[in-house]
Amino acid sequence: MKRREQSQTEQLRQALAEREAQLQEAQARLAAVEGSTSLQVGRALTAAAKRPGRSLVKLPRDLYRLWRRSGSTNHAERRRAEPVRSFDAERQEARLLTGLSGGREDLLVVATVVGPAVQTAVDPYLRSVPLRPHDAQIVMDGVDVDLLLVSASAAAPGSPWAHVGDPAAVDRTRALHWVLESAAARGIPTVLLDDAPAPPALRQLGFDRVHKGDAGVPLHLFNPVAAELVSGPEAVFVRTAPDLPVPDVLLDLGVGVVDADSPELPDALRAANVAVIPETGHGDLRLRRRAWACGTRVIPHPAVPVPEAEDLAVTVPRLRADGPTPREVRAMLRQVFLDEAAPVRLAALLDGLVFASGTPGTELPLSGRGVAVLADPASAAEADRLAEDLLGSRLRPAELVVPDTAARMPGVQRLRAEGVTVHTVRSTAPDTPEELTRDVVPADAGGPAPAHWASLAERATSPWAHLWTGPVGRHRLADLVCAAECSGADAVGTPETAVPDGREPSGAGERGFFDRETGSRQYVFVTSITPELARTGLLRRGWRPTEWNRRGTRLLALGPDHGSGTDGDSEGPTHADASTGALG
Structure with missing residues (x-):
């Protein structure tokens, strides 16, 4: 078992044992010298x-005795010294002593000198150790970090590092x-995020990498999950500077105003159509x-009016009255999730940097998106459909878990040849009285029994598991993982209360407290779903999906208007045109 997978008590015990071994070796060396x-x-x-x-008279006798004794060393009297502790043990003990042992051990430890927005964006994906001017040297000496991250926004007025790099802030x-x-x-790589205007001397301090841009979009803050639960204007003007005047035409239209650096920016954007x-x-x-x-x-x-461009008095009322379609909302969010989200940006920043020995891995920011596909193809044709579906997905799964009876099917062999890790689970018929009389949870509609999914999930190593029962399209897996990352849900799927026309049945007795009239809503927390993506640890318990909500599980319904969960192959629009607002 790897050290980072051990409990905190085991780590402390191991560090103490290795420290005692090192002390014994030092005592043995001291005894040998004496x-x-x-x-x-x-x-x-x-x-x-x-x-x-008197000593000169005794000196020849003493030297003769030492010479006689030097050839008769008693090796049995030497104390056996334990091996010297490893470098990885020193790293782990240093983190224990500095209070970094709690929390997740699969995250990079990063010393940060960043602005508040960058700090909020990277917190879920890195274990940050903030540095301040008055204790930077003490913290750097006492903490073993993997990376130093600095942002130009840290030099903004009002922050602890205000005007850093300016001659006035020596x-x-x-x-x-x-x-x-x-x-x-110490061999620790350094990165500068050039995300805001800053003194030129800051960029000349000698960073290993200077990135033009910010830390990406924090989807745990900016997402449409709670869009219809936020009350606000249907159009909003984002003011990038406190002294920036609001256009008169927007004031006449009753458009809301929010500052770009305001904590209310996510809610204001969710409450607006444009x-x-x-x-x-x-x-x-x-x-x-x-x-x-x-x-x-x-x-x-634009600051300067563009000739022949549509006026705001026409564009804003048109787009405000015609809200974005569900497919458009999902396409915009998917594009940000795949290309501009915070873990994607962090993984790109770490790519190519030379890290010190013992660093757990530069791919850790994206480790939370790892998906294991659990499947049980009944025939070779179904295995071929499984291969086509997974290889065409925009989000490539990390691994595939199938019963051993399906391991030799051509479709599964094709996935293995394409680089997908394939795990197999031994499946046998019950042949003992205990197995024949064991209580087995019956299968739900449209899929195997929960015990079967649990046996497949036992072999999975990824944090998420996708229950594959048929082709879902090239976008569906990316949308499921994106919805989980945005909402923090434990399982994502389609609501069981949905009916073919996309609307839920009426009547308070047919829905739970959190089940609302969703219409065409794409993201809503419900009390019961048909799961498509769930945490691997949840599936290993073997519970029925109808019991998940009663056991404290957060369930998110994704796209009830998509029926079984399949998506079209159309990319869909991702943004509004700069001049006319037309979608494209």
């Missing part, structure tokens, strides 16, 4: 020099320069992506 002939000769000569009278610049030198001496974003040059694309993640169309507002 019993060496060289040390004894030195002591005899020193005593003779201090007292020349103390903060000196502290950050010392941190960079310490990181270089967002008007000024074209200020810096941060314009960042706001666009956040609006797309919330399912909101974007209308850019």
Whole structure:
């Protein structure tokens, strides 16, 4: 078992045992030095020099005895020393002593000098150790980190590192320069996010990599999951500066106003069908992506009017009255999830950096998206459909788990040849009285029994498991994982209360407290679903999906208007056109 998979108590016990072994080795070496002939000769000569009278007379006798004893060493008296502790043990013990042992052990430990927005974006995907100017040296000396992350937004006025890199803030610049030198001496890579205007000297401090842009879109904040639960205007003007005037035409239309750095920005974008974003040059694309993640169309507002462009007095009322379609909302969110989300940006930043020995892995920011596909193809034709479905998916699964009877099917062999890790589970018929009389949870409609899914999930190593019962299209798996990342749900699927026309039955007695009239809603928490994606640990318990909600599981219904869960192959629109607002 790897050290990071052990409990905290086991890690402390192991670190203590290795420290005792190191102490025993030091004591053995000290005893060997004290019993060496060289040390004894030195002591005899020193005593003779201090007292020349009697010591000079005894010196030849003492030297003769040392010479006779030097050839008869008793090896049995030597203490057996334990091996010296490994470098990985030193890293783990250092993190235990500095208070970094709690929480998830599968995240990179990163020292951060970043702005509040960047800190919020990276928190779910990294174990950050914030540095402040007054304690940067102490923290860097006492904590073993894998990466140093600095953002230009940390130099904004009002932050602890305000004006770092400016000649007027020599103390903060000196502290950050010392941190960079310490990181270089210890082999820790350094990255600068150039996400905001900053003093030019900040970029010249000697970073291993300078990235033009921010840390990506934090989907745990910007997402359309709670869109219809947020009350607000149908159109919003995002003010990029406090002194930026609001166009008079927007005030006449009753458009809401929100600041770009306001904590209410996610709720304001979710409550609007359209967002008007000024074209200020810096941060314009960042706001666009956040609006797309919330399912909101974007209308850019140029500082200089563009000839022959549609006026805001026409574009805003048209798009506000015609809200985005469910397919459009999902397509915009999917595009951000695959290309611009925070874990994708962090993985790109780490790619190519040289990390110190013992670093767990640079792919860790994306490890939370790992999906194991659980399938039981009944025939070779169904295995071929499984291969076509998984190889055509926009989100490639990490592994496939099938019964051993399906391992030799051509479709499964094709997936293995394409680089998909395939695990098999031994499946046999019951042949003992205990197995014949054992209580087995019956199968749900449309799939095998929960006990069968649990046996497949036991072999999976990914955090998520997709229950494959038939082709779902090239977008569905990406949409399921995206919905789980946005909402923090434990399982995602289609609601069992849905009927073919896409509407839920009426009547309070037929729905739970959290089940609402969804209409064409894409994301809603419900009390019961037909699961398509679930946490692997949840499936291993073998519970019926109808019991999940009563056991404290959060269930998210995705796209009740898609029926069985299959999506079309159309990419769908991803944003609004810059000039006319037309979708494309």
